[in-house]
Amino acid sequence: MKTVLSGIRPTGHLHLGNYFGAVKNFVELQDKYRCFYFIADYHSLTTHPKPEHLQQNIRTVLSEYLACGLDPEKATIYIQSDVPEVAELYLLLNMNAYVGELERTTTFKEKVRKQPNNVNAGLLTYAVLMAADILIHHADYVPVGKDQEQHLEMTRKFARRFNNIYGVDYFKEPEPFSFTGKLIKVPGLDGSGKMGKSEGNAINLTDEPDVIRKKVMKAVTDAGPKEPNSPMSEPVKNLFTILELVSTPDTVEYFKQKYADTTIRYVDLKKQLAEDLIKFTEPFRQRFKDIYNNIDYLRKIRKMGQEKAKESAQKTVKEVREIIGLTNF
Ligand code: ADP
Numbered sequence: 001m002k003t004v005l006s007g008i009r010p011t012g013h014l015h016l017g018n019y020f021g022a023v024k025n026f027v028e029l030q031d032k033y034r035c036f037y038f039i040a041d042y043h044s045l046t047t048h049p050k051p052e053h054l055q056q057n058i059r060t061v062l063s064e065y066l067a068c069g070l071d072p073e074k075a076t077i078y079i080q081s082d083v084p085e086v087a088e089l090y091l092l093l094n095m096n097a098y099v100g101e102l103e104r105t106t107t108f109k110e111k112v113r114k115q116p117n118n119v120n121a122g123l124l125t126y127a128v129l130m131a132a133d134i135l136i137h138h139a140d141y142v143p144v145g146k147d148q149e150q151h152l153e154m155t156r157k158f159a160r161r162f163n164n165i166y167g168v169d170y171f172k173e174p175e176p177f178s179f180t181g182k183l184i185k186v187p188g189l190d191g192s193g194k195m196g197k198s199e200g201n202a203i204n205l206t207d208e209p210d211v212i213r214k215k216v217m218k219a220v221t222d223a224g225p226k227e228p229n230s231p232m233s234e235p236v237k238n239l240f241t242i243l244e245l246v247s248t249p250d251t252v253e254y255f256k257q258k259y260a261d262t263t264i265r266y267v268d269l270k271k272q273l274a275e276d277l278i279k280f281t282e283p284f285r286q287r288f289k290d291i292y293n294n295i296d297y298l299r300k301i302r303k304m305g306q307e308k309a310k311e312s313a314q315k316t317v318k319e320v321r322e323i324i325g326l327t328n329f
């Protein structure tokens, strides 16, 4: 059976981008494959979160995974740092990762720009830790959003390189995965770029209706189409992209038509989008609250996931140690 693996950093509530880029795929894959879904808490340390925030965010994301429909009986759901074998594999893979290629990674360059006063070694080797996550369970498929494509490419390179150096055919090269065949990028509400936790442009799955209304009403648009069939500016295109994700095809068609014949009023589009977003997120909001407050249940799920993930990770680390020559004499 093929293995699927993916992770999300615990840096706040899950938003629509996380859901459509990653989690929706997780849920749909869990019936067909051996699935590992984890919370990448080691990764989130690159930004030095306060311990109590980190704790809370781990609990939040675990609850949200479950609220989205991940089933701990089907998938192995775990916290990355509950399986420290990952850290050992990361150390071993670091020996074959070159500083030059790590410095050239787009996400690294972006982080250097965003946090120039905290360019730590964990940021530089982010892709190596991610490769360790993936290779430790021999994943075949990795459902992620478009922004993670390069990291996946690097994982494939590290796997190939390890096999070449040791003359083995041990690590598989994982493939990025999306049901649509194409990795998606959900845009933010601020006119450009992707929806992201740190961009302040996101709709969270657990946002209250009033919060959703406020965020959508503030979304960036433009002065409106002047002539029939004008091309759409990026901010307006982005609103349509989100509408397509949560509204019915009829609604989308209705507003596209209104745009094409220049009678569209963005305020109507936004009102409709806000109501459809509220409807779409309603089930998550409720389930999330119940699960988040049930700490005994969360602890039980956490332990169960840890045990299953550890078993698979320990086997890999043992085999890698043997391949490398870290064995008893
Ligand atoms: P964020 O970008 O909000 O900090 P993460 O980096 O933790 O979120 O991303 C977790 C998962 O969600 C990754 O698989 C990522 O590709 C996906 N993802 C995040 N934002 C988007 C988006 N706007 N569109 C599609 N996928 C996304």
Ligand code: TRP
Residues within 6 Å of the ligand: 005, 006, 007, 008, 009, 040, 043, 129, 130, 133, 134, 142, 144, 148, 151
């Ligand atoms: N880097 C991913 C992100 O920022 C999170 C992540 C860490 C991940 N390890 C992973 C995703 C392994 C898929 C597989 O979104």
